[in-house]
Amino acid sequence: MRNQKLKFLIVDALFAVIIAILAQFTIPLGPIPLTGQTFAVGLTATILGARHATIAVCVYILLGAFGIPVFSGMTAGLGILFGITGGFIIGFIFNAFITGWLLDRFGYKMGNAIVANVIGAIITLxxxxxxxxxxxxxxxxxxxxxxxxxxxxxGAIKAIFAAVIGLKIRERLVKSRLLSEKLPS
Known part of the structure; x- marks a missing residue:
């Protein structure tokens, strides 16, 4: 059981890194850039479910809060969290939890994943x-x-891609037994 918990802590940290990497893909659009962060959060929630996606997003935000440049544009710090885009970043926590919860509750099917990811994207916004x-x-x-x-x-386009790609990755991870159908709490 202890090894299982360690395994999922490592998976959570890995997904925090994936979010950090995808956050660097940005398109400037006024004061709020269009970033890969929201796609990465949806992808994480679709693959990991509510608990582990929320942990991964919290790790990502803590890394940025402590000064590691993981936010879009290789930025970091409390100034970003309290700046104009900080609400979007905090919204990722609720996006991950609600998207994952909806999938945990109603099943990892395409329609459910698209609806859950769109709802999560709206929550972030x-x-x-x-x-x-x-x-x-x-x-x-x-x-x-x-x-x-x-x-x-x-946001809707990224949510749909996160649902489609996330389900494919999740399915392959479950098939290869790298991820169990029901993740432990």
Whole structure:
């Protein structure tokens, strides 16, 4: 049992690194860049489920908070978390948990994975908009237009890709017995 827990801690850390790597793929789009982070979070949740995806995302955020440049653009630090994009990063925690929980609860099927990932992406955007409103002293409407509207279509596309690719990877990991059908809590 102890070896199993260690194995999953290593897997969680590995997925934190995957999120950090994919975060470096960015397309500048005003003050909030379009990044691979949200895709990576959805992918992680689709493969690992709620508990382990949430742990992986928390490890990723802690690495960045402690100054390791894992956020988009090789940035790090509490200034990023408290800056205009900090709400999106904190939203990743809730994205990972809800996406994974929906899949754990309703099954790892394509339709469920797409719906769960789209909901998770919207959750990330919602947290980002709320924090943007506070940190930039914007009206809710202005924050919505700046922090959600331009990202809805790209977010949906990334969510669909995260669902499709995540299920394929999960299926192969389960088949090869590197991942059990039901991950331990």
């Amino acid at each position: 919602f947290f980002g908009v709320l924090w943007m409103q506070i940190s930039a002293d914007m009206s809710f409407t202005d924050a919505l237009m700046a922090g959600m509207a331009p990202f809805l279509l790209p």
